[in-house]
Amino acid sequence: MHFFQVIQQHVNGKGPEPKALETVIKASVIRAKAVSKKEVDSGNDIYGNPIKRIQYEIKQIKMFKGPDQDIEFIYTAPSSAVCGVSLDIGGKKEYLIAGKAEGNGNMHITLCDFIVPWDTLSATQKKSLNHRYQMGCECKITRCPMIPCYISSPDECLWMDWVTEKNINGHQAKFFACIKRSDGSCAWYRGAAPPKQEFLDIEDP
Numbered sequence: 001m002h003f004f005q006v007i008q009q010h011v012n013g014k015g016p017e018p019k020a021l022e023t024v025i026k027a028s029v030i031r032a033k034a035v036s037k038k039e040v041d042s043g044n045d046i047y048g049n050p051i052k053r054i055q056y057e058i059k060q061i062k063m064f065k066g067p068d069q070d071i072e073f074i075y076t077a078p079s080s081a082v083c084g085v086s087l088d089i090g091g092k093k094e095y096l097i098a099g100k101a102e103g104n105g106n107m108h109i110t111l112c113d114f115i116v117p118w119d120t121l122s123a124t125q126k127k128s129l130n131h132r133y134q135m136g137c138e139c140k141i142t143r144c145p146m147i148p149c150y151i152s153s154p155d156e157c158l159w160m161d162w163v164t165e166k167n168i169n170g171h172q173a174k175f176f177a178c179i180k181r182s183d184g185s186c187a188w189y190r191g192a193a194p195p196k197q198e199f200l201d202i203e204d205p
Contacts, residue, residue, distance in 0.1 A: 028066030028101035029129070031118060032058045032074075033094045034087040039078065052078050056087055061094065064129050067103035074099070074107045083110040094118035096129075122174040124190070139178045139186035154185035 034056045042053040056074040063070070074097070077084030087095065096116050099109035109115060118126075142149075142156045144163050151158050157178035161170030176188040 026065075026067055026101050026103060027098070028071070028107060029064040029096070029098045030060055030066060030071055030107070031062040031064070031094060031096055032060045032071065033091050034058050034074070034089045035091045037087070037089050040075075042075070054078050054084060056089070059091060066101045066107075069103060069105050071101060071107045072105040074109055076109050080111060083112065085109050085111060085113070085115055087115075096121060124175045124177070125173075128177045138180050141178055154183075155180070157186050157188055 036057045038055055039052055040055045042051045045051055053075045054077070056076070058071060058074055060070045060072075074087070080086070087093075094117070096114070096118055097107070097109060098114040099107050100113075101107045138155065140153075140156045141159050142151055143159050147163055149158065149163075159172055161167055161172050165171065172188065176190045178186050179189050180186050
């Protein structure tokens, strides 16, 4: 999945958040590093056996979307076989983490969530997290599996990385953002600076 699509789903989540009992679960995106980890009990299964989870104590550096309270602990399954995520501990490696936060300082992640080392992101991706990706919340990324490929509506951006580079984290993913323009169409925009008004008013990208 395209980097923009993943972050778009978390940063620009629409509609009411689902409720689990009395806890509101929110899609959240943070920049953080893991300080320590330990195995903890997380209730029992239907047979009465204890459910083990890995608890990471983290230092949150920035929250791009989430509850008002900072995330203090991240929980995940104990192994990748059951979709658990492994994070480097010691507080040296920073991550961009997209997961589900409860609003009580806890966050839950699985292998299906988006977790990448912060230093692997391009400068454009880092800057776009603050504002750029939100400008494309009504746009759709359409993957191009082979040439020729086309968009079916003006609110789509054609993602070509796989056919041009055989890489899902290619040039478009690293340096472009799909944003909505003033006429309702969507187009790829490249650059660290905010888009010019001329671009939003239908300037060819």
